[in-house]
Amino acid sequence: MIHVLIADDDDHIRELLRYHLQSEGYVIYEARDGEEASQILLNSQIHIAVIDIMMPNKDGYQLCEEIRKNYDFPVILLTAKNQLVDKEKGYLVGTDDYLTKPFEPKELLFRIKALLRRYRVVNAEKIFLHKTLIDRKSYEVHSKGKIFMLPMKEFDLLAQLASYPGRVFNREELIHLIWGADFAGDDRTVDVHIKRLRERFKDVTDDFSIQTVRGVGYKLECKR
Structure with a gap:
């Protein structure tokens, strides 16, 4: 399912967008300001x-710039301003599209679908790491002619890292993303699962590697 972040301090706008986007089957995450949106980005895909x-x-400019530095998904900026200089600033910080208030919700839906097609998010259930395939639909990893059926948490952890090659995730982020905010264990659980993943694939493929960033966390590097 597609996860959409709505960041707007206007309750009515969020309610309007929630209604129309949920009716299309999207999962909605809401933030009332940029700081709250940043926290959602840390804990949710x-x-x-x-x-x-x-x-x-x-x-929104600052949040868009932050997304461009740390993530890889499309952004639509909403604004009451319609001046060229404001649009220019939006594109300079990395927005993919720009919609001026008031707007028709259907127009926003059209633009969302167009950007998702451009980013190929609709097909994101399949992740390719060079010649290795991670299939989120079947929960299988295909590599060098072999099919791996991983334990669920190992698979989720690998898929999370593989969705953002080169991005560093700290242990707390990974706990929230894979085990959930209510997880009662400690972050050493991440280390154990990373070790198991490395052992599973070390003699199988060099298409990717999971690297330790000392004092921070882990990142996945993909062979080009």
Whole structure:
């Protein structure tokens, strides 16, 4: 399912977007300001973001710039401004599209679907790491003619890292993303699962490697 982040300090706008997007089958995450949106990004996998420019604590420009530095998914900026200079600033910080308020919800839906096609998020159940395939639909990993059926948490951890090659995840992020916020164990669980993944694939393929970033966490590097 596609996860959509809505970041807007206007309750009515969030309610309107929630209604129309949920009716299309999207999973909605809501933030009332840029700081709250940043926390959602740390703890949830997002496929596209719809962001208001004028928000407290961290505005839409800053949030868009943060997304461009750390993530790889499309962004649509919402604003009441219609001046060319404001649009220019939005594109300079990395937005993919720009919609001026007031707008028709159906137009936003069209734009979301177009951007998802462009980013191929609709087909994101299959992740390719060079010649290794991670299939989220069948929960299989195909590599060098072999099929691996991993324990669920190992598979989820590998798929999470593989979705963002080169991005560093700290242990707390991975605990929230894979085990959930209510997990009662400690972050050494991540280390154990990383070790198992490395052992499973070390003599099988060099298509990818999971690297330790000392004092921070882990990242996956993919062979080019």
